[in-house]
Structures are given as C-alpha cells and as structure tokens.
Amino acid sequence: MNIGRCSITMAELWGIYVGVKLAVDLGITNLMVESDSMCAMNLIGKPSIDLHASSSLIRSIKEILTRLNKFIIKHIFRERNFCTDAFAKMGHEKEAGIMGYVHPPP
16 A cells, blocks of 8 residues: 555554454454554554544544454564564565465565
C-alpha cells in the first residue's frame, strides 16, 4: 500500500490499521498487535488526542479493535521485528495488493 511521504509513526499506524482491519474481515476474534513503535503503541493505548495529526486514523484503529473479543497491544524491540522489516522491503519490488506465502522466502 502506497501512503506517500509521511512520518514513521504514521506509517506504523497505517500498517496497524490495515492489519487489524484484515484480521477482522477474515473473522479473527482474538488478536495480538505487536509493533516496534512505542509512539504508535502509546497513541493507540491511551485516550485519543483530537489535536494529533493522526487522530482520525487512531480512532479508526480503536473502533476496529472494539469488534474483537480479545486484543493485546504489545511493544516489541526492533531486533525482534526483523522478519517484518524484510517483508516490507520485499514489498517495494512487488505489485500492489496483498500477497501470501505458503513457505517463507529465504
């Protein structure tokens, strides 16, 4: 998904939004959201700040989370996010859309 030029936090929030929305659309009811962005985790986990530039996106994420029976929002360290970063870099070489793998690439 091409969101244009934005801050790292905005990109993390868009990634969380798309991922959580996909999970709900697939009928998943229990979900753990992990991110290496402490800022994004804090924005989602705390009461909304209407003056924040991403407030509408944050509200949308929170609204989707209410559709789940159970969800956990968890901060992880960047080193643990290595695979996700590798997939994101691979995505720049692929056509737009969602891609799934039966076996992970080397």
